[in-house]
Amino acid sequence: MPYPISGSCQCGGVKYTLLSAPxxxxxxxxxxxxxxxxxxxxxxxxxxxxTIEFEGEMQEWSRSSDSGNVSSAKFCPTCGNRIYHFNPAEPEKIKLKPSNLSDTSIIQPTVHIWVSEKQDWFQIPENVTVFDRQF
Incomplete structure (x- = not known):
């Protein structure tokens, strides 16, 4: 996949460019x-x-996570689409929601977390790393 690759929220009010592979x-x-x-x-x-550039106004919402860290979310104030999550104590790490990329072919999860809470009907593919909780 050649980079950069672009993404946006549903209404297009927030856009971003991912400069390199996740x-x-x-x-x-x-x-x-x-x-x-x-x-x-x-x-x-x-x-x-x-490795990512954002354009447009975003709102923020935060909650405590089970680890005791803060999980903050950035989202479009118009359509409500989540763009990314982050821990304010580690602002250099972005947890991008990749389903809003213009080309979603890069979305190949290699890690499944919190499988202790997964839906019984979902079968995790073979050859991926699995964690019962957070990794």
Whole structure:
């Protein structure tokens, strides 16, 4: 996949350019991510903050996570589409929501986390790393 690759929220009010490949792509099966995605899991591309450029206004929402860290989310104030998550204590690490990329062919999760909370009907593919909780 040639980079850069672009992405945007549903309404186009927030746009971004991913300059290089993600460090990791994970599928999270925790109950919070099931609520976020309205599906069995949420996808996250771990990227370094200096490898992504954002354009447009975003709002922020934060909550405490099971680890005791803060999980903050940036989202479009118009359509509500989540763009990324981050821990304010580690602003150099971006947890991009990659389903809003213009080319989603890069989305190949190699790690599945919080499988202790996964939906029974979902079968995790072979040859991926699995964690019962957070990694």
């Amino acid at each position: 460090n990791l792509i994970a599928a999270c099966h925790c109950k919070a991510c099931q609520k976020l995605s309205t599906s069995a899991f949420s996808l996250t591309a771990m990227v370094d903050a200096n």
